[in-house]
Amino acid sequence: MGQKVNPISLRIGVNQLWDSRWSHDKKYTKYLEQDLSIRSFIEDLCNYQEILIGKLSIWRSCSMDSLTINIKEVKNVKPNLFIYFQMYVPYKTYSNNKEQKQEWLINLENTIYSYLEDRFRNSFTLSLLIDPIFEEGSMDYKRTKQKNEIDSVFNNDLVKWLLNKDCLMISQWIANEFQKRKGLKEVCKTIEKCFDYIKTEGIDLKYRLDGIKITCSGRFKMTDNEKRRNKMARIKTFKKGQIPLQTLSKYINYHMATAYTPDGTSGIKIWISYEPREILDVGLTGE
Incomplete structure (x- = not known):
């Protein structure tokens, strides 16, 4: 059944890469368990602070100090572990002051460092790189804005995520909207406007968007003011463009x-079809 296969795992080795890369697979079970614990901790930490987390990449490599010409002179040097992830920070979780913003980011890094060092007992050399995207504006200024202006702020964020074909951010944003009792129709209309804006303005940077597909299942609302007597689970699909x-x-x-609401859980799945600009340029020139 093709519709039940993860499209990323199906394309690994063709045009997709692994999110975790190791220098060897001699300790496969140990490395896999460590990677799962790292991902679960960072995701839970970001969810607790209501932060949207992007793609999390993990690289493992041998230390150059352990490579010696003489085989007898082998040094026991800790392997290197590199962690990179991007996150979208709402305004309410930080202050507009640059010093307090930097202090908040340092505290987040120290929390992750301390957990990993205690969890793995300093068995590797850790390098952490966080790419934060802070929401612009102030809460007092947003309260005085009209509804259309507030919607345009969210449209700007969605446009950036669509240009970067970032399904992680969009799916988490939809889950947050469901938890705020927003309807699926309004969410899909907002995404459709952003998609049409990118197509009409032609502002594709690195990728050309070909289509987007959203499938939601569970006890979610179709409109903001919907009142359902029979709260049975349902499945709705929104599609724009081509998804081969x-x-x-x-x-x-x-x-x-996953969106957790008082009525129950709702699952959100997102597919984005895109084409890199490099391939398009080569196809046009014929080289």
Whole structure:
């Protein structure tokens, strides 16, 4: 059944890469357990602070100090572990002051460092790189804005995420909207406006968007003021453009998220079809 296969894992080795890369697989089970614990801790920490987390990449490499010409002179040097992830920080979680913003980011890094060092007992040399995106504006200024102006702020964020074909941010944003009792129709209309804006203005930077598909299942609302007597779970799908899931040569990005509401949980799945600009330029020139 092709519709049940993860499109990213299906395209690994064709046009997709692993999120975790190791120098060897001699300790496969140990490394896999460590990577899962690292991902779960960082995701739980960001969810607790209501932060949207992007793609999390983990690299493991051998230390250059352990490479010696003489085989007898082998030094026991800790392996290197590199962690990189991007996060979208809402305004309410930090202050507009640059010093307090930097202090908040340093405290977040220290929390992750301390957990990993205690969890793995300093068994590797850790390098952490966080790419934060802070929401602009102030709360007092937003309160005085009209509804259309507030919607435009969210449209700007969605436009950036669509240009970066970031399914993780979009799925988490939809889950947050469901938890705020927002309806699926309004959310899909906002995404459709952003998609049409990118197509009409032609502001594609690194990628050309070909299509987007959103599937929601659970006890969610279709409109903001919907009152349902029979709160049965349902499945709704929104599609814009082309999503060739069975063509392995096509670039597909995919992610899923879960929204926790008083009526129950709702699952969100997002597919984005795109094409890199480098391939398009080569195809046009014929080189």
